[in-house]
Amino acid sequence: MIFKKLCLEDKNSIDKYISPYKFLSCEYSFTSLYIWKDACDIQYTIYKQALILKKKDFDGNYHFMQPLGYVSEDLGEIIEKLKEYREENDMKYLFKDLEESFIAEFNLLLNEKNEFCIEEDRDNFDYLYEAKKLMTFSGKKLHSKKNHYNAFIKTYDYEVVDISDERVIKDVSHAAERWYEETNEKNIKLYYELLAIKDIINNMNLLNLNGVAVYVDGKVAAFSIGESLNEKLAVIHIEKGDKNINGIYSFIAKTLIDKCFNNAEIINREQDLGIDGLRKSKMSYYPLKLEKKFILSF
16 A cells, blocks of 8 residues: 555545544544644555545554545455554554444454454543533533633723634734744644644635634734534634633634534534643533544554
8 A cells, every 4th residue: 555645635535535424523524634744644545445544643653544435345354454554564553543433333353353452542532512502601510611701801802803814814823823932832743733723724715614813902812713524513623822811712712613613513622632731621611522532453
């Protein structure tokens, strides 16, 4: 199998494989793949008419994502081919980012051969929320979020604008750079995320993305970017804000959904990557459920 590096021109062909599925996971979105194409060295090939995606995790270990578009009778042969490739290329894992439905589909094969190990990948579980609750902050659990939101709108002179024209794109890019430079954690994930932000804000239409920026006193105080994956689900890919502005994160979280995804039923706010502060923040919005992902190894 010969793999090709993912690029923007691949969107239409990749989407043809993804669109028949109704994933709740953020992983199987072209934009998610594109954002991390360099950090995770994302590549693909077509084998037995199935899309095979290969990527590298942040520990440097290569693996396959679940095949897409395959015929059920070919799954065994596809897995055997990927096993051969894994052994030849000394890959630690066979699969990561697996959904439960895919595991169930070839569970009989696993039971027969009894050579695989499946484990939950908790740090990469996606956080799913009811869209209406994030638009209204209704209920006692989200009362503090509503207070933060109200504090922001009462305190600051603000403006909400689409990320579309050249001025806003330039301002968002500068804000992203500034916040990256100010952070105490200069890790490789944040660096590649910054590069991706600069890329996708210049390709919003091509990627079918929606985004808003919030200006406070004439400067970008927050911005957020997401997309509709299907009629029920929207994914928030990027959310950044000035931590010195009280209530800005509650405001941007609610505002993007209000403005761009008010027809969605479920909002996927992606994973916490095992970062304690990020996990605490995502849990504070009281998710409807955590969308599990699994690792398959030997």
